[in-house]
Amino acid sequence: MNVNEIAEKIFENDKRYVSRAISIVESNNSISAELLKELHKRTGNAYRIGITGPPGAGKSTLTNQLAKFYRYQNKKVGIIAVDPTSPFTGGALLGDRVRMNDIGNDPGIFIRSMATRGSLGGLSKKTIDAADVLDAAGYEIIIFETVGVGQSELDIAKTADTTIVVLVPESGDSIQAMKAGLMEIADFFVLNKSDRPGSDSAQTALKTILMMRDHTEKDWLPNIIKCIASENVGTIEIAEEIERHRKFMINNNLLKEKREENYKIRIKEIAENFLKNELWTSESELFLSESLKNVISGTTSPYQVAEIIYNNFKKAGN
Numbered sequence: 001m002n003v004n005e006i007a008e009k010i011f012e013n014d015k016r017y018v019s020r021a022i023s024i025v026e027s028n029n030s031i032s033a034e035l036l037k038e039l040h041k042r043t044g045n046a047y048r049i050g051i052t053g054p055p056g057a058g059k060s061t062l063t064n065q066l067a068k069f070y071r072y073q074n075k076k077v078g079i080i081a082v083d084p085t086s087p088f089t090g091g092a093l094l095g096d097r098v099r100m101n102d103i104g105n106d107p108g109i110f111i112r113s114m115a116t117r118g119s120l121g122g123l124s125k126k127t128i129d130a131a132d133v134l135d136a137a138g139y140e141i142i143i144f145e146t147v148g149v150g151q152s153e154l155d156i157a158k159t160a161d162t163t164i165v166v167l168v169p170e171s172g173d174s175i176q177a178m179k180a181g182l183m184e185i186a187d188f189f190v191l192n193k194s195d196r197p198g199s200d201s202a203q204t205a206l207k208t209i210l211m212m213r214d215h216t217e218k219d220w221l222p223n224i225i226k227c228i229a230s231e232n233v234g235t236i237e238i239a240e241e242i243e244r245h246r247k248f249m250i251n252n253n254l255l256k257e258k259r260e261e262n263y264k265i266r267i268k269e270i271a272e273n274f275l276k277n278e279l280w281t282s283e284s285e286l287f288l289s290e291s292l293k294n295v296i297s298g299t300t301s302p303y304q305v306a307e308i309i310y311n312n313f314k315k316a317g318n
Helices: 003-011 015-026 032-042 059-072 127-136 154-158 173-180 199-211 235-251 254-279 282-297 302-317
Strands: 047-052 077-083 109-115 141-145 162-167 188-191 223-226
Touching (some): 003 015, 003 127, 015 109, 015 127, 047 059, 047 154, 059 141, 059 162, 059 235, 077 127, 109 127, 127 141, 154 254, 188 235, 199 223, 223 235, 235 254, 254 302, 282 302
Parallel strands (some): 047 141, 077 109, 077 141, 162 188, 188 223
């Protein structure tokens, strides 16, 4: 099938072709760019929610409960679970339906695990492309549930319309979140497993940290919502907070601005990737290998080698 035929199947929400399209963009297949160009005209309708936080905070359970909530509202939900890359296969290490098997058979839910593939931000570079496929297929809510790797988790803010940081009362998560920079990206916090000891003090610590940030009366101030995801306690409040944030963003023209900024970052990354692929030809790689002994011996600087490679690349372009 050609790109137009695959796109039409995706517009009809044929799950086989949705899955196939994600595989195409994930493998960076030669037709992936053409397919994404064709799909783009049907994107922009889905609301994208990012769920992040330390490992073991209950992100998958919360994702599960939110997906059920939106299905009760008859909304189609796409879930992209970003997992650590297996060092052996390069694939996702954790299985999506192992963790979400009670919603995996719902025809209105599409779940896909994607490997981080070494992406330091916790999100695969192809995750946004996969979200575009789901958007074009008519999924109204797209949830990114990320690997939770701490300080390098921050690029979810470049992807989601609303970012939720999930913490638990114990282990000093509130302080760890502050150190990791998660405070800056959270549109609101979820304090999961809030039936455990220390829940109130953790909430107070988070509120204190948040109030220390510079803000005005017109700024969005992240809320802290307690929940027990495993018992479906607090899910409605979390969904209401997502909606409150969405309306705030729309009413203040911030959603449009945020999406424009995200597109700007994405276009730069795509262009840089094109340049990177053209830069590292077999000749560049060979020159790099041959230059290493001089760099190690101290007779040549890494900057000198990089400059030569770059100048050769410019000459080839001319």
